[in-house]
Amino acid sequence: MFYIISLGPGDPDLITIKAIKALEKCDIIFVPVRSKILEWEGSVAYKILSRLEHNFQSKFQPIYTPMSYNPESWKDQVEQIASACITNKTVGFVTLGDAAVYSSAYYLLSIIKEKYNSIYENTEVIPGVTSISYASAKVKIPLCLGNSSLEIVPMHREDVKSTKVYMRLHKGDDVRSLKGEELYYFENLGMENEAYGEGTPGIIENYLTVIINFNEGQK
Numbered sequence: 779m780f781y782i783i784s785l786g787p788g789d790p791d792l793i794t795i796k797a798i799k800a801l802e803k804c805d806i807i808f809v810p811v812r813s814k815i816l817e818w819e820g821s822v823a824y825k826i827l828s829r830l831e832h833n834f835q836s837k838f839q840p841i842y843t844p845m846s847y848n849p850e851s852w853k854d855q856v857e858q859i860a861s862a863c864i865t866n867k868t869v870g871f872v873t874l875g876d877a878a879v880y881s882s883a884y885y886l887l888s889i890i891k892e893k894y895n896s897i898y899e900n901t902e903v904i905p906g907v908t909s910i911s912y913a914s915a916k917v918k919i920p921l922c923l924g925n926s927s928l929e930i931v932p933m934h935r936e937d938v939k940s941t942k943v944y945m946r947l948h949k950g951d952d953v954r955s956l957k958g959e960e961l962y963y964f965e966n967l968g969m970e971n972e973a974y975g976e977g978t979p980g981i982i983e984n985y986l987t988v989i990i991n992f993n994e995g996q997k
């Protein structure tokens with residue numbers, strides 16, 4: 779099993795129970811570091827993990843994570859993780875905030891998907907609290923409310939793809955016109971009757987529905 783484990787924004791109390799359970803299960807936990815000589819200094823993930831009451835220190839393995847995506851610069855890291863998985867270990871890779879938001883874990887996963895599909899099939903991503911949810915809570919100002927929308931923009935952006943999230947759908951809404959190569963709907967997430975799939979649900983039946991058009995065209 780390969781777990782991508784979101785650690786939340788920094789406060790150890792904001793690490794989820796699911797993340798702690800995954801950390802417990804892991805035989806080896808890859809912790810991103812910024813230096814090629816694999817020093818812990820400067821590793822925010824290491825700092826968060828060190829503040830936990832649980833001591834997972836003996837399982838930590840530093841792993842250098844480049845900031846950008848170039849499959850060549852991730853090659854060694856992928857091999858390291860793959861060989862740990864292949865020796866039947868339960869392996870973790872930790873990431874800041876929530877893995878869904880600008881996490882290099884997905885650089886890794888895209889290469890793993892291509893090269894080691896069986897590891898990809900046995901990968902679970904554990905979501906976490908993103909830094910922007912925490913920031914919003916600090917100042918008691920919502921990120922979006924009513925009919926307002928939320929935009930997350932990389933400061934030094936070039937022309938990049940953009941993901942659009944549709945929330946606050948109403949029962950009876952006809953969403954069949956939404957199109958996208960990576961369009962997914964999610965209903966009753968985390969509940970017993972959770973359902974999700976590609977495309978749209980057609981006519982909305984559940985209030986607890988979210989539709990995500992991942993990596994829509996250029997914005």
Ligand SMILES: C[S@@+](CC[C@H](N)C(=O)[O-])C[C@H]1O[C@@H](n2cnc3c(N)ncnc32)[C@H](O)[C@@H]1O
Pocket residue numbers: 787788873874875876877878879880881882907908909910
């Ligand atoms: C590579 S992104 C990772 C975001 C992360 N996955 C999340 O969900 O927040 C790193 C950026 O997230 C923001 N960030 C992450 N953790 C933060 C924190 N504890 N305080 C303030 N900003 C943070 C900063 O803008 C930083 O440049």
